[in-house]
Amino acid sequence: MPLQLTGAPGDPDLLRLPWDVPLEEWPSHHLVALPRGISRHVVRFARLSGRVYAIKEISEYYAKREYRLLWDLSRLDTPSVEPVAVVTGRTGADGEPLDSALVTQHLQFSLPYRAVMSGAVRPETLNRLLDALAVLLVRLHLSGFYWGDCSLSNVLFRRDAGAFAAYLVDAETGELHPMISEGQRLYDIDVAHTNLFGEMLDLQAGDLLHPSIDPEEVADSVCARYHGLWNELTSDEVIEEVDWHLIDQRIRRLNDLGFDVAEMMVRRKAGTGRLIVRPKVVDAGHHQRRLLRLTGLDVEENQARRLLNDLDSFRVSQGLRHEDEAIVAHRWLAEVFQPTIEAVPQEMRRKLEPAQIFHEVLDHRWFASEAAGHDVGLPAAVESYVKNVLIYKPDEKALLPEE
Template identity: 90%
Template sequence: MPLQLTGAPGDPDLIRLPWDVPLEQWPEHHLVSLPRGISRHVVRFARLSGRVYAIKEISEYYAKREYRLLWDLNRLDTPSVEPVAVVTGRTGADGQPLDSALITQHLQFSLPYRAVMSGTVRPETLNRLLDALAVLLVRLHLTGFYWGDCSLSNVLFRRDAGSFAAYLVDAETGELHPMISEGQRLYDIDVAHTNIFGEMLDLEAGGLLHSSIDPEQVADSVCARYRGLWSELTSDEIIDEVDWHMIDQRIRRLNTLGFDVAEMMVRRKAGTGRLIVRPKVVDAGHHQRRLLRLTGLDVEENQARRLLNDLDSFRVSYGLRHEDEAIVAHRWLAEVFHPTVETVPQELRHKLEPAQLFHEMLDHRWFMSEAAGNDVGLPAAVDSYVKNVLVFKPDEQALITED
């Protein structure tokens, strides 16, 4: 079978890569060095036309299957890497067949968990990673996706304000259904527990875990976080008819968690004056969508929440409470967000995403103001942040330069 590249229209140079050479033997000039997680397959990062692609060597059946799954997950707006193409019909110089390859778009500003934990990880950092993984697993299950191999190794993490956002990077064992069964859901949690326990033991053996962290408790806590969030999103709530305001409170709690409610199913409990209420949660990203609608900024959920808080403060500070929200958002973008980000020197701006930069500058302002006993103002905080914090931060973007 001749060499064939199947996928969405993209970079024509992809077909010119050395597909007749096993991936682990590719010459360095085709590759870019980026942190990568543990994988049972050979994975390399290639750079073409200013973009970075992750390439995984895998059998043709699984390459095509994972490509379709990732395509469906992206269509459903589920956090996962973006599929680009599948390469089949590979043959080595000796005429022997080579495994196929799955090509995905590299997720900029993302890191595998081992890169996040490059030093001795603190309990606070680990908790934020576990929260992100629990949220990802819940979102996948709400979509009807059975993972089959949930682990920290199969996830990429991006900074999201003071937290992390998790993205699925390996769907090889997954299945997409109209609705996930209870058995599949419970098995996924059990697999997650086993995998994460093993990963924590591995980190402990390498001296990368804080002495206060117990590997088994970490695995237990992921499952507990998952169950708590799943219950909040899907469980029935019984209320008295006179307590209808509790439904509004439930919706607000779900919005705070970042989820939107499409409809509520309400029925009377037989023989009582009480109602059984079940929310239908359809989408995560409540704050993302609101910010995108108002400003056009497409950011992570917690970043969106922080930016919306600053927008609301801007509205109050300038006496714009009764002004149209879209007009206020336009003024905030033009007078606060863009000028603040553009204050950062061009050579340092690529270190973090603009939304993350803005969030960290707001944090820096808060800490400086606390120390000074009064508001130091955003310009002074930005100047201090750039000189004392940002210059020492590592780059979290894939830096691509043309040869």
């Protein structure tokens, strides 16, 4: 069977990679060293035409299956890596068959959990990672996706304002259904508990956990976080007819969690004056969509929330309360956001995403103003942030210099 590349690669140089060599033996000039998580398969990163691809060596059946699943998840707008191609028909120089390969686009500015925890991780950082994992699992289940192997190792994390956003990178054991069953959902949680407990024990053995962190409590807590969020999103609420304002409050709570409500199912409880209300939650990314609509900026959910708050403050400070929202957003983008990012030296912008830089500048401005006893202003805050904070941060973008 001849070598075959199936997918939408867009980069002809993919065909020129040494597919006749086992992945673990690929010469270093084809590869780029990036942090990677624990995997049961050989995984390498290759740079072609300024883009970085993750390549996983796996059997043909599972490569094609995972490729289709990742495309389905992408179509459902679920946080996951973007599939590029499946390479089959590989043979070595000796004529022996080699495993197929799954090629995905490397998620820029993302890190595996071990890179985030490169030092003795603090409880606050771990809590943010667990929150992100719980949100990802809920979003997958709402999409009808049964994971089968939920763990920190199968996730990449991107900074999202003061939190993290989690992305699925390994769908090998997953299944997509019109609706996930209760048994599948609970089994996924059980697997997550087991895997997390093992990963925390592994970190503890490597002195990467804060002494105050108990591995079993961590595993228990992510399950509790998941159940709390799932119940908020899906459970019925019984109210008195006169208390309809409670439904408005719940919709706002769901919006604050980043989810939109498409419709409500309301029915009267037999023999009473009470109503049973069930929200139909359809989409995550409530603030993302609003910011994208207003400014064209496509960022993570918490980053979008922070940028929208600054936009709202700009509206008030400029006396634009009654101005059209789209016009205010255009002014904020031109007068506040873009000048802030452009004030950062070009060579340092690769360290973080622009939205994350802007968020951290706002934080830096607040602390500097508190210390000075007055508002130091955005230009001074940017200059101080670059000199005292950003310069010491590692690059988190997989963007390499041209050869």
